[in-house]
Amino acid sequence: MAHYAVPVKPPATPLPAATLVLLRDRPEGGIELLLIQRHRASKFAAGDHVFPGGKVELDDNPADAAAWCAGLDPKEAGRVLGLAPELALAYWIGVIRETFEEAAVLLAYDRDGRYVAPDAPRFETYRQACHADNRAFWEMVRAEKLMLATDRVAYLAHWITPEESPLRFDTRFFAAPMPEHQNARIDEREVVALVWLSPVEAIAAADRGDISLRNPTRTNITLFDGAASVANALGRLEGRDITTIRPRVIMEGAVRRVLMPGDPGYF
Numbered sequence: 001m002a003h004y005a006v007p008v009k010p011p012a013t014p015l016p017a018a019t020l021v022l023l024r025d026r027p028e029g030g031i032e033l034l035l036i037q038r039h040r041a042s043k044f045a046a047g048d049h050v051f052p053g054g055k056v057e058l059d060d061n062p063a064d065a066a067a068w069c070a071g072l073d074p075k076e077a078g079r080v081l082g083l084a085p086e087l088a089l090a091y092w093i094g095v096i097r098e099t100f101e102e103a104a105v106l107l108a109y110d111r112d113g114r115y116v117a118p119d120a121p122r123f124e125t126y127r128q129a130c131h132a133d134n135r136a137f138w139e140m141v142r143a144e145k146l147m148l149a150t151d152r153v154a155y156l157a158h159w160i161t162p163e164e165s166p167l168r169f170d171t172r173f174f175a176a177p178m179p180e181h182q183n184a185r186i187d188e189r190e191v192v193a194l195v196w197l198s199p200v201e202a203i204a205a206a207d208r209g210d211i212s213l214r215n216p217t218r219t220n221i222t223l224f225d226g227a228a229s230v231a232n233a234l235g236r237l238e239g240r241d242i243t244t245i246r247p248r249v250i251m252e253g254a255v256r257r258v259l260m261p262g263d264p265g266y267f
Helices: 074-081 085-103 121-132 135-144 199-208 215-222 230-235
Strands: 002-004 015-025 031-038 053-055 154-160 169-177 191-197 248-252 255-259
Touching (some): 015 230, 031 085, 031 230, 053 085, 085 121, 121 135, 191 199
Antiparallel strands (some): 002 248, 015 053, 031 191, 154 169
16 A cells, blocks of 8 residues: 655745756767766765756846846746746846856856857956855846846756655746857856756667656656757747646555556555
8 A cells, every 4th residue: 555755844835946958969960968966975966977967046036137148038038937037037047147157157148249158367367256146146247247147048847845755846847948158157166067968868878777867857858859950949949838746645554656647546
């Protein structure tokens, strides 16, 4: 008989989080996506391969945030996420900040309207400062007069960690093209390795045990299976109906099993 792994305490409140699927074209055709491996001492998803991302912070949305975001109206962001505009905008900004911190990829335009080149030493200084204090991200944006490339970031999915988990996140998934002439790099803090794989290669690597994928990561990878190009992959997201997914955890004896919405026994 199955038993739900009901916590003895009330469920933890999910923390707002955002994560980004970075996509790039392969010369021979098709696409690949970036997966980063979290440090094995991490409190969440230790050792797993995930998309860059993390918690959305209050500092991600200062009063003038919208003025630094390209092609993203706060009201439209709120409509898309079903949140107040000021809260919704923070998800787009937070995922850009986290991707910069974890993978050294900066989705932002310079003063000439081109993707910034973050390989310059000063950007590594900014990156290290962001690790110490999230507010350093906005110091960089203003000092460099950057425009965040929120117009390239598409909403993908919404997952909430099961109530049975002690650490929970309310996570919005996004996707964006990898900027040309930028190179992803690990931060050697939270991230210990990275790899570019096609969707098929990523699932096969997980099935072989070469990498560890969490259920949301694996599910969202499959959305891009068979995409002929990044443009084709992102086109799949246009007008997509996004529903919130909150798995449940049950124990069948000593076996832990995850139930998805629609599975028998899910509530």
